[in-house]
Amino acid sequence: MNEIYLGYTFKVSPKQPGTDILIAELGELGFESFVENEDGVTAYIQKNEWHDNILEGIHIMNSEEFNITHTFEEIEQVNWNEEWEKNFNPIVVDDICAVRAPFHDTFNTEFEIVIEPKMSFGTGHHETTHMMIQHILKNNVEGKSVLDMGCGTGVLAILAEMKGAKAVDAIDIDNWCYLNSLENIERNNSKNISVYEGDASLLEGKLYDVIIANINRNILLNDMKTYATCLNNNGLLFLSGFYKEDIPIIENACNKHNLMLVDSLEKNHWVALKFKKA
Numbered sequence: 001m002n003e004i005y006l007g008y009t010f011k012v013s014p015k016q017p018g019t020d021i022l023i024a025e026l027g028e029l030g031f032e033s034f035v036e037n038e039d040g041v042t043a044y045i046q047k048n049e050w051h052d053n054i055l056e057g058i059h060i061m062n063s064e065e066f067n068i069t070h071t072f073e074e075i076e077q078v079n080w081n082e083e084w085e086k087n088f089n090p091i092v093v094d095d096i097c098a099v100r101a102p103f104h105d106t107f108n109t110e111f112e113i114v115i116e117p118k119m120s121f122g123t124g125h126h127e128t129t130h131m132m133i134q135h136i137l138k139n140n141v142e143g144k145s146v147l148d149m150g151c152g153t154g155v156l157a158i159l160a161e162m163k164g165a166k167a168v169d170a171i172d173i174d175n176w177c178y179l180n181s182l183e184n185i186e187r188n189n190s191k192n193i194s195v196y197e198g199d200a201s202l203l204e205g206k207l208y209d210v211i212i213a214n215i216n217r218n219i220l221l222n223d224m225k226t227y228a229t230c231l232n233n234n235g236l237l238f239l240s241g242f243y244k245e246d247i248p249i250i251e252n253a254c255n256k257h258n259l260m261l262v263d264s265l266e267k268n269h270w271v272a273l274k275f276k277k278a
């Protein structure tokens with residue numbers, strides 16, 4: 001990765017949920033990597049994706065509820081490994097599933113996933129990844145065909161495979177995530193996962209028993225019809241990447257396609273919903 005990046009360091013008060021909201025908004029504008037710190041977050045964007053007024057479209061910066069200041073610098077070469085290594089602690093979800101880096105000690109949990117996340121989203125630290133892991137742990141995927149849409153590091157696809165899914169497709173629109181998922185799949189010795197770079201247009205003619213999509217509200221709404229078409233009857237759809245306030249709009253879009261809400265998890269304002277196709 002020799003592209004030139006701009007690194008914005010934001011101080012956010014109150015830090016939560018301000019930092020999460022800010023990260024979600026920056027992600028929509030093309031910022032692609034986020035390193036949280038004590039006061040907020042440093043967000044990176046490639047220079048060719050950047051323009052002078054980029055921060056003007058960020059609603060939370062004009063909100064009276066939060067005080068956000070920032071500095072920024074141009075960076076010739078970011079040492080991504082160093083960045084994420086200093087910020088990546090192993091996590092254990094419900095004492096059953098650990099997500100750790102290759103340099104951490106092993107855990108004695110039923111499932112252990114080794115991830116080298118680099119710039120891809122999905123170390124299990126983010127609330128949405130954590131809750132999607134919880135959903136997968138609670139549900140039977142044995143012998144099922146699974147789609148992990150917006151796979152990031154591939155962490156959710158890897159867990160589904162470890163839990164006995166017979167075939168898993170993992171798709172991400174981002175080239176870096178696609179490559180990182182391939183690496184992590186090999187690292188975890190996953191045999192039944194196929195990774196593709198692209199979006200919902202790759203799904204034509206596909207059918208799954210379970211679809212997992214942790215992306216964001218607008219992309220989920222946009223692609224809902226495709227997900228519904230690709231889901232077998234009685235199939236399960238797990239959705240995350242949006243806030244509690246977005247539940248009615250997401251549920252409404254799902255209901256239009258015979259997808260009924262059957263379970264929900266919430267963590268720091270983020271939610272992860274389970275739908276069943278009638």
Ligand SMILES: C[S@@+](CC[C@H](N)C(=O)[O-])C[C@H]1O[C@@H](n2cnc3c(N)ncnc32)[C@H](O)[C@@H]1O
Pocket residue numbers: 120121122123124128129132149150151152153154155156171172173174177198199200214215216219241
């Ligand atoms: C919030 S991350 C989730 C990563 C991982 N599944 C997890 O749970 O940690 C969302 C991922 O969706 C990808 N993405 C964004 N838009 C997409 C689209 N239209 N189709 C497929 N993937 C997309 C992003 O590149 C990013 O890796």
